[in-house]
Amino acid sequence: YVRNDYQQAAYYLEKAVALQPGDPEAQILLGKTYLMLERYEEAESRFKLASSVTGDSPELTALLGLARLRSGDAETGLHNLETAAEKVPADVGVRSELARAYMFSGDNQRAIELLESGLQYSDEGYQTEALLILAYIRAGEYDKAIDLANKLSAQFPDYTFSDIAAAMASEGKKDYDTARRLYNKVLSTKSDNIEALLGHARLDMNEGKLQDAEQRYNAVLALQPDHSMALVSLAYLIERKGDIEKTVDLLEQARKAHPGMIEPRLFLSNFHFIRGDADQALVYAEEAYSISPDDMRVLQVLGKAQLAGGDATAAMQTLQLLVDQAPELPGSNYYLALAKAAAGDLEGARNSLQKSLKLNPEHNQA
Numbered sequence: 001y002v003r004n005d006y007q008q009a010a011y012y013l014e015k016a017v018a019l020q021p022g023d024p025e026a027q028i029l030l031g032k033t034y035l036m037l038e039r040y041e042e043a044e045s046r047f048k049l050a051s052s053v054t055g056d057s058p059e060l061t062a063l064l065g066l067a068r069l070r071s072g073d074a075e076t077g078l079h080n081l082e083t084a085a086e087k088v089p090a091d092v093g094v095r096s097e098l099a100r101a102y103m104f105s106g107d108n109q110r111a112i113e114l115l116e117s118g119l120q121y122s123d124e125g126y127q128t129e130a131l132l133i134l135a136y137i138r139a140g141e142y143d144k145a146i147d148l149a150n151k152l153s154a155q156f157p158d159y160t161f162s163d164i165a166a167a168m169a170s171e172g173k174k175d176y177d178t179a180r181r182l183y184n185k186v187l188s189t190k191s192d193n194i195e196a197l198l199g200h201a202r203l204d205m206n207e208g209k210l211q212d213a214e215q216r217y218n219a220v221l222a223l224q225p226d227h228s229m230a231l232v233s234l235a236y237l238i239e240r241k242g243d244i245e246k247t248v249d250l251l252e253q254a255r256k257a258h259p260g261m262i263e264p265r266l267f268l269s270n271f272h273f274i275r276g277d278a279d280q281a282l283v284y285a286e287e288a289y290s291i292s293p294d295d296m297r298v299l300q301v302l303g304k305a306q307l308a309g310g311d312a313t314a315a316m317q318t319l320q321l322l323v324d325q326a327p328e329l330p331g332s333n334y335y336l337a338l339a340k341a342a343a344g345d346l347e348g349a350r351n352s353l354q355k356s357l358k359l360n361p362e363h364n365q366a
Contacts, residue, residue: 001029006036017046024050031063038259040071058084062094069101070260072291077101085114090121092128099131105294108139126152126159133165137172145169160186164195176203194220198229210237226257232264239271247271255287262288262298269301278308296326303335312342323352330360337366 001009013030020026031046044067051060065080081098088094095118102111115132129152136145146169153162167182180203186196197216204213214237220230231254239247248271254264269284285302292298299322306315319336326332337352356366 009033024053040067043067058088111135142169142172228258281305315339330356330363334366
């Protein structure tokens with residue numbers, strides 16, 4: 001497990017719990033292993049078995065919350081993690097998982113507040129600082145991220161993450177020269193650093209150096225064959241080259257290797273939608289929805305797929321959820337108008353189109 005060989009860890013742990021099903025430590029470690037393998041329901045069952053032996057504990061409450069969260073039950077997952085954090089406020093691991101959960105759900109401000117209040121507790125691995133930097137970046141507070149990254153770098157010069165984080169924040173500020181310099185600094189001492197390779201690839205993409213970006217993504221996949229972001233990003237590049245078969249192969253690899261990841265499913269849904277295959281577009285959109293039902297990207301892709309498949313009523317319901325969540329987006333009102341028109345509600349469609357044009361008078365389709 002420590003060596004990240006989770007398949008092998010699961011093999012031994014499954015034998016162990018078969019021999020001694022009442023061993024809570026083995027059940028918990030097997031549950032953690034299943035979490036890493038993205039087998040969330042099995043992970044949850046192991047944590048419940050351990051809990052039946054030891055009783056509730058903050059660690060098990062947090063692990064159950066994590067399993068629920070990653071299986072798509074955000075409400076229960078967050079509740080469990082918040083309960084665990086209240087019981088053991090100084091537990092860096094629990095606070096970190098709760099902060100990640102907030103960031104995953106898009107609530108970056110709550111993550112920042114939680115992590116800032118946790119800086120008072122000892123954290124030998126700088127986990128709190130690292131997550132706080134990422135939360136700052138996600139919230140667009142790039143200067144704060146850079147300041148904290150620089151403090152860590154001055155205090156711990158060999159802590160590579162500081163340079164990676166400062167580079168990511170510099171990207172956010174569109175200071176690409178600084179970002180590239182920092183990524184190069186990391187790669188000069190650690191040529192196999194995946195985050196630095198991915199950062200370089202993003203910069204290459206931004207500058208139109210598509211061949212360089214492709215080489216870097218392939219370098220990442222040589223190190224980690226199922227790396228989700230490298231697979232999806234490489235698929236994007238391959239699609240632009242017109243290699244449809246390889247594009248689909250890369251996306252299917254990402255989809256199968258990462259059951260809890262929505263990006264390959266959204267890409268595949270849009271891919272089939274553009275090519276007029278509404279049935280396949282709907283299959284992938286529904287998969288993404290089962291993983292993250294509140295994600296605005298998922299709602300838009302699902303609504304479009306439902307509309308293309310001829311289910312105007314379902315599309316209207318889905319797209320209304322999107323508009324309720326993001327009324328300021330012209331595109332969401334536009335697609336809702338299409339669904340209303342398809343359902344025969346022409347007056348409602350006209351109203352939605354007018355809202356879209358009010359938000360963006362140059363929305364040509366509206």
